[in-house]
Amino acid sequence: MATLTHQESVTAEYLEVSPGTRRNFMLIIVAGVVVLVLGVIMSMLGIGAHHEAAEGAAAAHGAAHGAAHGAGEHHGSAPWLKRIIVGLWHNNVFFTGVSAIGTVFMAIQYVAYAGWSVLVKRVYEALSAWLLPGLVIMLITFGLNYLNYDLFHWTVPGIMEKGSETYDAIIAGKSGFLNPIFYLVRMVLFLGLWIFFTKRLRDLSLAEDLNGGTEYFHKSINVSAGFLVIYAVSSSIAAWDWVMSVDVHWFSTMFGWYVFASWWVSGIAAVTLCTILLKQAGYLRWVKEGHLHDLGKFMFGFSIFWTYVWFSQFMLIWYANLPEESVYFNQRLGGFNGQYTWLFFGNLIVNFAFPFLVLMTRDAKRQMIMLKIVSVAILVGHWSDFYLMFMPGTMKADNGFIIEIGIALIFLGSFLILFTKRLSQASLVPLHHPFLDESVHHTT
Amino acid sequence: MTKRFALGIFEDEDVLLHAVENVREAGVKIYEVFTPFPIHGIDDAMGIERSRLPIAAFFFGLTGLCFALWLQIYTLGFDWPMIIGGKPHIALPAFIPVSFELTVLFCCHGMVITFYTISKLYPRWKTPVLDVRSTDDKFVMAIEVNENTDMTKLSQLLRDNGASEVNQKEMSKF
Numbered sequence: 001m002a003t004l005t006h007q008e009s010v011t012a013e014y015l016e017v018s019p020g021t022r023r024n025f026m027l028i029i030v031a032g033v034v035v036l037v038l039g040v041i042m043s044m045l046g047i048g049a050h051h052e053a054a055e056g057a058a059a060a061h062g063a064a065h066g067a068a069h070g071a072g073e074h075h076g077s078a079p080w081l082k083r084i085i086v087g088l089w090h091n092n093v094f095f096t097g098v099s100a101i102g103t104v105f106m107a108i109q110y111v112a113y114a115g116w117s118v119l120v121k122r123v124y125e126a127l128s129a130w131l132l133p134g135l136v137i138m139l140i141t142f143g144l145n146y147l148n149y150d151l152f153h154w155t156v157p158g159i160m161e162k163g164s165e166t167y168d169a170i171i172a173g174k175s176g177f178l179n180p181i182f183y184l185v186r187m188v189l190f191l192g193l194w195i196f197f198t199k200r201l202r203d204l205s206l207a208e209d210l211n212g213g214t215e216y217f218h219k220s221i222n223v224s225a226g227f228l229v230i231y232a233v234s235s236s237i238a239a240w241d242w243v244m245s246v247d248v249h250w251f252s253t254m255f256g257w258y259v260f261a262s263w264w265v266s267g268i269a270a271v272t273l274c275t276i277l278l279k280q281a282g283y284l285r286w287v288k289e290g291h292l293h294d295l296g297k298f299m300f301g302f303s304i305f306w307t308y309v310w311f312s313q314f315m316l317i318w319y320a321n322l323p324e325e326s327v328y329f330n331q332r333l334g335g336f337n338g339q340y341t342w343l344f345f346g347n348l349i350v351n352f353a354f355p356f357l358v359l360m361t362r363d364a365k366r367q368m369i370m371l372k373i374v375s376v377a378i379l380v381g382h383w384s385d386f387y388l389m390f391m392p393g394t395m396k397a398d399n400g401f402i403i404e405i406g407i408a409l410i411f412l413g414s415f416l417i418l419f420t421k422r423l424s425q426a427s428l429v430p431l432h433h434p435f436l437d438e439s440v441h442h443t444t
Numbered sequence: 445m446t447k448r449f450a451l452g453i454f455e456d457e458d459v460l461l462h463a464v465e466n467v468r469e470a471g472v473k474i475y476e477v478f479t480p481f482p483i484h485g486i487d488d489a490m491g492i493e494r495s496r497l498p499i500a501a502f503f504f505g506l507t508g509l510c511f512a513l514w515l516q517i518y519t520l521g522f523d524w525p526m527i528i529g530g531k532p533h534i535a536l537p538a539f540i541p542v543s544f545e546l547t548v549l550f551c552c553h554g555m556v557i558t559f560y561t562i563s564k565l566y567p568r569w570k571t572p573v574l575d576v577r578s579t580d581d582k583f584v585m586a587i588e589v590n591e592n593t594d595m596t597k598l599s600q601l602l603r604d605n606g607a608s609e610v611n612q613k614e615m616s617k618f
Contacts, residue, residue: 315537319529362498443485 010286010440012427015278017420025416032409036084039402043080077148079398085150087407088141090390093242094266094383095411096134096191097259101267102127103198104231107224110201110217115438116294119287121430123278124271125205126422128198130415135191138242142184151394154178154248170249178245186241190234197227205430212432235260243386247393250328254313259389261306265351266382268298269375274419276368276375283428289366290444296365299374303355306382307348332388336397343388350381383408446616447588449475450598451575452607454583457483463585463605464489470601475588478578501555508550512543572615 076082102124109117117124145151153171158164160172160179171178200223208216236256244255252258272295278284317325332340355374364370391399430436454460461483467474474490520526521534531538560566578584585607587598599610 311537311540315540318537319531321529360502362494441485443488 010429010431010436012429012431013283013285015283015420015424015428017424021420022417025413025420028413028416029410032406032411032413034406035409036403036406039400039404039406040080040084042402043083043400044078076150080403082148082150082398083395083400083403084407085141085144085147086390086394087404088137088144089151089242090386090404091383091407091411092134092137092141093390094263094386095130095415096138097263098266098270099128099130099134099415100194100231100235101263102271103131103194103201103227104264105267105271106201107197107227107231110221110224111228113221113435115435116291116442118430118433118435118439119284119291119442120271120275120295121205121433122423122426122428123274124267125202126419127267127270127274128194128202129418129422131191131195131198133414133418135188135195138187138191139184142187152245152248154245155180174248178248183241186237190238193230193234194227197223197230201227206426208432209426209430214434217434235263243389246390247328249324252313252317252325252328254309254316257309258306258313261302261309262382262385265299265302265306266379268295268302269378269382271295272299272371273375273379276372278428280368286429286440288442290442291439292368292371293362293366293444294442296359296371296374299371299378300355300359300365303352303359303378307352307356310348310352331392335392339397339399340388340392343384347381347385347388350377351385354381446614448590448612448614449574450587450589450593450595450602451611451613452585452587452602452605453575453577453609453611454585454606455608456606457583459606460583460585461486461489463602463607466605467585467587467601472587472598472601475586478574478584478586480579480581480583497555497559500558501551504554504558505547505551507554508547509543511550512546513539515546516542574613574615575611 077085105124105127106121108114109121141151145155149156153159154174156166158166159168160175161167162172201220204216204220204223208220239256239259243259244251272292275284275287275295276292279287314329317329320326332344334341354377358370358374359365387404433439452463454463457479460477460479464474464477464486468489468491477486477490479486516539517534525533527533528535528538573579574586575582575584585602589595589598589612595612602610
């Protein structure tokens with residue numbers, strides 16, 4: 001009871017990334033490289049390849065593209081190279097999206113005048129450290145696509161020119177939006193804007209640490225409001241560009257929300273996981289059960305939100321059963337000899353049933369161990385969700401996991417290095433935030 | 445049965461919050477606190493146990509889910525099967541929205557009715573209120589007393605902790 005009204009005064013605390021921790025991050029990267037090389041060798045030797053599935057894949061592919069396609073089927077790179085390119089794109093879209101959620105979360109907290117989250121503010125502030133490398137890797141990978149057009153079918157030369165061998169009337173109809181120049185402009189513009197607003201909010205936050213006063217807080221609210229409007233539009237278009245255009249014949253009006261929901265719940269899981277790990281390492285002394293409880297509620301609620309969006313997309317397509325729409329689920333539910341089916345249902349179990357049942361009670365949301373298990377499950381689950389969005393459209397039946405996991409580990413290690421670097425650059429407690437006191441006294 | 449209460453009237457919620465802690469530390473059992481609006485942390489300060497309402501809510505929801513599934517499976521699958529959109533008679537994905545809505549409906553109504561019943565907030569001819577000012581701008585701490593209670597001491601304790609006045613009131617059917 002005494003803790004409720006009598007508090008020790010809050011002081012700044014700085015994260016020190018020990019050499020051991022930094023070595024562990026390097027180890028993750030090295031492990032990723034080893035797994036990646038192993039995967040490439042296995043793929044070259046043909047171990048674990050779906051040879052017998054190839055025919056089914058050809059049939060499914062033919063059904064997917066229909067008669068519009070004609071003779072212009074392209075073959076693409078060797079399986080291992082194709083998997084590296086697709087894996088790079090898949091991981092980068094996932095990590096960059098999760099990274100952007102750091103700024104989105106902060107903007108929402110500012111606009112909502114939220115006080116409870118101030119003590120974990122620096123965690124989600126540091127989450128957006130990956131945006132700039134994300135943009136660079138995305139540009140490079142988009143360039144790699146032009147080696148053999150492995151990622152985007154619509155980039156094949158001549159596909160939009162009438163009379164060409166590769167002409168595809170449906171894709172040509174989308175040329176006003178899906179042409180490489182406009183695509184690159186959008187990519188750079190969106191990520192550039194996200195980076196700009198991230199930097200702006202970060203600068204205000206650091207200036208507030210130095211000078212104090214409420215001026216920075218009010219400015220941050222204005223910046224946040226502007227960012228949220230821009231993000232709402234750009235995240236949706238980014239989802240069409242970066243994810244949906246892989247299945248270029250297909251379309252879904254729910255897709256922007258679907259991808260955002262996946263990024264959003266993963267971002268919150270990442271914030272929760274980092275908060276707990278920091279707390280267990282002895283930092284964030286004033287973060288109490290109440291803060292974890294709120295983060296747990298966010299994870300619980302937005303796992304359901306993701307499911308809601310996922311189901312809204314699925315049910316309409318399932319019910320209407322129009323061939324050009326249902327091909328998407330046809331490929332994932334039994335297509336390619338059913339090799340994506342387990343992932344399709346596993347996705348629902350890990351991302352919906354598991355967080356829903358485990359985090360339902362109040363006590364579970366207040367226990368670090370439960371939150372840790374669920375946030376790891378959500379992160380892995382949504383990585384697989386993105387896997388399921390990309391692979392049937394690009395790799396068809398030749399998908400695999402070893403190369404992809406290798407790339408994911410490399411991304412994870414690099415992500416953590418940048419994240420902890422930004423985290424250690426400022427006090428973990430934003431001392432001059434006007435709502436700090438409210439956050440310290442937060443109870444739920 | 446008639447109960448007697450000592451009522452400490454407070455002007456400010458922070459004063460009240462501290463008073464609740466101190467009064468309990470002095471060994472006096474607080475019957476209830478009436479405030480115009482919810483106060484963060486007051487349930488912890490008063491040592492109130494967690495409500496078991498969520499457990500009831502879970503079972504209300506489960507009832508709704510079972511009812512919804514039964515309704516749809518029985519009517520569409522057995523009582524009057526119809527072919528809709530070429531789907532099977534019992535097409536579970538199509539049943540999910542209705543099942544979800546009925547789960548929420550049963551859960552909400554069940555919770556509201558249960559809460560009003562156990563808090564005695566259901567409509568009555570005469571609503572017992574210890575001090576009507578607790579619905580406006582005053583914070584009222586009610587302590588149940590009997591003949592053996594030392595009123596001067598209790599009154600002094602409340603005043604020491606910031607009560608602006610201390611009254612006594614008898615209440616039946618409370």
